[in-house]
Amino acid sequence: MAQLSLSRRLRRTPFSDGVEAAGVKAYTVYNHMLLPTVFHSLEEDYHHLKSAVQIWDVASERQVELRGPDAGRLMQLLTPRDLRSMLPGQCYYVPVVDETGGMLNDPVAVKLAEDRWWISIADSDLLYWIKGLAYGYRLDVLVDEPDVSPLAVQGPKAEDLMAEVFGDRIRNIRFFRYDHLQFEGRDLVVARSGYSKQGGFEIYLEGGDLGIPLWNALFEAGKELDVRAGCPNLIERIEGGLLSYGNDMTDDNTPHECGLGKFCNTQMAIGCIGRDALLRVAKEGPVKQIRPLSIDGPAVPPCDRYWSLLAKDKIVGRISSAAWSPDFNMNVAIGMVRMTHWDPGTELVVDSPDGPRRAIVLEEFWS
Amino acid sequence: MAQLSLSRRLRRTPFSDGVEAAGVKAYTVYNHMLLPTVFHSLEEDYHHLKSAVQIWDVASERQVELRGPDAGRLMQLLTPRDLRSMLPGQCYYVPVVDETGGMLNDPVAVKLAEDRWWISIADSDLLYWIKGLAYGYRLDVLVDEPDVSPLAVQGPKAEDLMAEVFGDRIRNIRFFRYDHLQFEGRDLVVARSGYSKQGGFEIYLEGGDLGIPLWNALFEAGKELDVRAGCPNLIERIEGGLLSYGNDMTDDNTPHECGLGKFCNTQMAIGCIGRDALLRVAKEGPVKQIRPLSIDGPAVPPCDRYWSLLAKDKIVGRISSAAWSPDFNMNVAIGMVRMTHWDPGTELVVDSPDGPRRAIVLEEFWS
Numbered sequence: 026m027a028q029l030s031l032s033r034r035l036r037r038t039p040f041s042d043g044v045e046a047a048g049v050k051a052y053t054v055y056n057h058m059l060l061p062t063v064f065h066s067l068e069e070d071y072h073h074l075k076s077a078v079q080i081w082d083v084a085s086e087r088q089v090e091l092r093g094p095d096a097g098r099l100m101q102l103l104t105p106r107d108l109r110s111m112l113p114g115q116c117y118y119v120p121v122v123d124e125t126g127g128m129l130n131d132p133v134a135v136k137l138a139e140d141r142w143w144i145s146i147a148d149s150d151l152l153y154w155i156k157g158l159a160y161g162y163r164l165d166v167l168v169d170e171p172d173v174s175p176l177a178v179q180g181p182k183a184e185d186l187m188a189e190v191f192g193d194r195i196r197n198i199r200f201f202r203y204d205h206l207q208f209e210g211r212d213l214v215v216a217r218s219g220y221s222k223q224g225g226f227e228i229y230l231e232g233g234d235l236g237i238p239l240w241n242a243l244f245e246a247g248k249e250l251d252v253r254a255g256c257p258n259l260i261e262r263i264e265g266g267l268l269s270y271g272n273d274m275t276d277d278n279t280p281h282e283c284g285l286g287k288f289c290n291t292q293m294a295i296g297c298i299g300r301d302a303l304l305r306v307a308k309e310g311p312v313k314q315i316r317p318l319s320i321d322g323p324a325v326p327p328c329d330r331y332w333s334l335l336a337k338d339k340i341v342g343r344i345s346s347a348a349w350s351p352d353f354n355m356n357v358a359i360g361m362v363r364m365t366h367w368d369p370g371t372e373l374v375v376d377s378p379d380g381p382r383r384a385i386v387l388e389e390f391w392s
Numbered sequence: 393m394a395q396l397s398l399s400r401r402l403r404r405t406p407f408s409d410g411v412e413a414a415g416v417k418a419y420t421v422y423n424h425m426l427l428p429t430v431f432h433s434l435e436e437d438y439h440h441l442k443s444a445v446q447i448w449d450v451a452s453e454r455q456v457e458l459r460g461p462d463a464g465r466l467m468q469l470l471t472p473r474d475l476r477s478m479l480p481g482q483c484y485y486v487p488v489v490d491e492t493g494g495m496l497n498d499p500v501a502v503k504l505a506e507d508r509w510w511i512s513i514a515d516s517d518l519l520y521w522i523k524g525l526a527y528g529y530r531l532d533v534l535v536d537e538p539d540v541s542p543l544a545v546q547g548p549k550a551e552d553l554m555a556e557v558f559g560d561r562i563r564n565i566r567f568f569r570y571d572h573l574q575f576e577g578r579d580l581v582v583a584r585s586g587y588s589k590q591g592g593f594e595i596y597l598e599g600g601d602l603g604i605p606l607w608n609a610l611f612e613a614g615k616e617l618d619v620r621a622g623c624p625n626l627i628e629r630i631e632g633g634l635l636s637y638g639n640d641m642t643d644d645n646t647p648h649e650c651g652l653g654k655f656c657n658t659q660m661a662i663g664c665i666g667r668d669a670l671l672r673v674a675k676e677g678p679v680k681q682i683r684p685l686s687i688d689g690p691a692v693p694p695c696d697r698y699w700s701l702l703a704k705d706k707i708v709g710r711i712s713s714a715a716w717s718p719d720f721n722m723n724v725a726i727g728m729v730r731m732t733h734w735d736p737g738t739e740l741v742v743d744s745p746d747g748p749r750r751a752i753v754l755e756e757f758w759s
Contacts, residue, residue, distance in 0.1 A: 034638030161528010271401030
C-alpha cells in the first residue's frame with residue numbers, strides 16, 4: 026500500500042461520509058472518484074461478504090445517460106452485443122469496443138425506455154467516446170453524466186436486508202432485471218446485480234442528497250443481519266472470474282480474448298463500430314485468452330503490475346490479478362495466456378516479485 | 393491523507409523504480425497512472441523546488457498522438473485556439489472543449505510535423521473524445537496513446553542540469569519551444585515547459601526502456617546542484633495560478649470562466665466544435681470566473697472538496713484548491729467567484745472544514 030493525497034479531483038461520493046464513519050482503511054481511484062478497497066482487512070471483508078451482507082459505495086460506477094430519438098442507435102454503435110430484443114427493465118453486460126475491436130470499457134447497460142439508457146461504466150471516461158461519436162455522427166441524442174450514484178447491497182443476506190427497506194417486492198426482481206422502488210418519496214431504479222458472486226442488488230440513487238439517508242436506512246434495517254460496510258473484494262472477484270477493466274484487460278484486448286465472446290453477437294450487431302474487426306476475430310478465434318490460474322507457494326504479494334508467465338524461458342502470457350484465497354487454500358489468479366499454453370493443466374512459471382513460482386492453468390474459475 | 397491500494401490498473405511509469413528509491417511518500421492517480429505528490433514534505437519540497445532543481449515523474453501526462461493527412465484539421469476541431477500559424481517546434485497550451493464550450497481537458501499540443509501532433513493531457517481520457525470524433529467524422533488520421541512518458545526538470549538550476557546531460561544547445565530552447573536532442577543514441581523531444589513557475593524543461597521520453605537510464609543520468613549529473621526527486625507542488629502551483637483540471641475546472645466550465653479567454657481566438661478558430669457556444673460567451677463574458685483568494689487564519693486543512701464562498705449567507709462561489717504558503721505567509725487559494733463578488737478586495741466568507749473564515753478576492757496570483 027501507499028499513501029494517497031486527497032484533492033477535489035478525486036471526487037467524493039454521496040456516501041463518503043458514511044464510508045469514513047464505518048472506518049474505511051484504503052481506497053483506490055476509479056473514474057476520478059474514491060472507491061473503498063478495505064474496511065477490516067481483505068480477508069475479514071471476504072469472509073463477511075460470503076456469509077452476511079455488505080453495503081458498498083460504488084458511486085464510482087458512474088453513469089453515462091443517452092436520451093433522445095437516436096439513443097438506441099447510438100447504444101448499438103458501441104457494442105457487438107445484439108440489443109434488438111432488449112426491453113426496458115433489463116440490464117445487459119455490454120463489451121464496448123473501438124473500430125479495431127479493442128475494448129474501451131465493459132459496462133452494464135440499463136435500458137430505461139426506448140429513448141433513454143444509462144450505461145454503468147468501468148474505469149475509463151466512456152462519456153468522451155460516446156460524446157465524440159454522437160457529435161461526429163450528428164445524432165439526435167443528449168449524452169451526459171447524470172447525478173446517479175450506485176449503492177450495492179451484496180452477500181447471501183442481501184435480499185432479506187433489501188426487503189426490510191423496500192418491501193417484499195424486491196424478491197421478485199430477477200437477475201439483471203430492475204424495478205422502480207420508492208425511498209423517501211423518490212423513485213429509484215433497483216437492479217439485481219453487482220460485482221460479486223454472492224448475490225445482491227444495486228440501487229441507482231438519483232440525487233446525491235439522499236445518499237446518507239439511504240446509507241443509514243440500510244444499516245439501521247440490517248442490524249440483526251450483521252450488515253457492514255464493504256466494497257468489491259479482490260479475492261472474491263478473482264474466485265468468481267469477475268474481470269476488472271484496466272487490470273485484466275485494456276484497449277489492446279478484444280472481447281474474445283477476455284472470454285467475453287458469449288456477449289458478442291457480432292453477425293447481428295449491425296451498426297456496431299467494431300463489427301468488421303470482430304467478425305474476423307470471431308471467425309479465426311483469439312490467439313490468447315483470459316484463464317484462471319493457481320500459483321504455488323504462500324500468499325503472493327499485491328499484483329500491482331503484470332507478472333510474466335513463462336514456458337521454457339519464453340513469455341507466453343501474464344498474470345494481471347492475484348490473491349491468496351482462504352476458502353480454496355491457494356493463490357488464485359487471472360491471466361492472459363497464449364493458445365499454445367492455455368490448455369487446463371498446463372504448468373507455467375510466473376515471474377513473481379519474490380521469485381519464480383509454478384502456476385497452473387485451470388479449467389474454470391473457483392465459484 | 394488516506395491509504396491507496398495498488399493494482400495494475402493504477403499504472404506504474406518507466407520512472408517508478410527511481411521514484412520509489414528516492415523515497416516517495418504519497419501519490420495521486422492521474423490518467424490511470426501513479427503521480428507522486430510528496431517526497432520530503434509539501435513545504436520542504438516547495439522550498440527546494442524554488443531554490444535548486446528537481447526531477448519529476450510526470451509520465452501521467454499521457455500523450456495522444458494524431459498522425460495522418462487530417463491530423464491538423466482534427467487538432468483544430470478540438471480547440472478554440474487558432475492553430476493556423478503554429479509551426480513544428482512549437483508547443484501551445486490549448487483548452488479543449490465540447491460543443492457547449494465545456495472544458496474536456498487543458499493539454500499542451502506539441503506540433504511535430506504538419507501531419508503529426510502529440511497532445512500532452514491533463515486528467516481525463518481525451519483519447520476517447522478524439523477517437524470518437526475522428527471515427528464519427530471519418531477523418532484520415534490515426535489516434536492513439538504512444539509509449540511516450542514526460543520527465544520534467546524544474547527549478548532555477550534546471551538549465552544548468554540539463555546542459556550537463558544534453559549540452560549547451562539546451563540553453564537556446566525558448567519557452568514553449570522544443571528541440572530534438574540525443575540520449576543514448578535515441579532522439580528525444582525536449583521542450584522548455586513544465587507545471588511550475590520556476591523554469592525548466594520537459595523531456596518526452598519515447599520508449600519506456602530508457603526511463604531509468606535517463607533518470608539516473610540526470611541525478612548523476614546534478615549532484616553538485618543538489619538535485620532531488622520532486623513533483624508538481626500544490627503550494628507553488630497555487631501561487632503561480634496554474635490551474636488543475638478536475639480540481640479548479642471541469643466540463644461544466646468554459647475557458648472564459650477559467651480565465652483562459654486569452655487562449656481562445658474563437659472568431660478565427662474555424663472548425664472548432666465549441667465555436668458557436670464560445671462566440672456567445674466571448675461576446676457576453678462569463679458570469680463567474682477563476683480568482684486568486686487569500687484565506688485568513690492558520691494553515692488550512694487539505695482541500696479535498698469544494699468549499700463554498702458566501703456573501704451574507706448566499707453562495708457566490710467556491711474554493712477548489714488551497715494551501716498554506718510559507719513565502720507569502722498566508723493561505724493561498726484558487727476559487728470560482730460570481731461576477732457580483734469578483735472584484736479585487738471583496739471580502740467573502742469561506743465555509744472551511746474547521747469553520748467559517750474570511751477570504752479576500754485578490755487582483756493577481758502571487759508569482
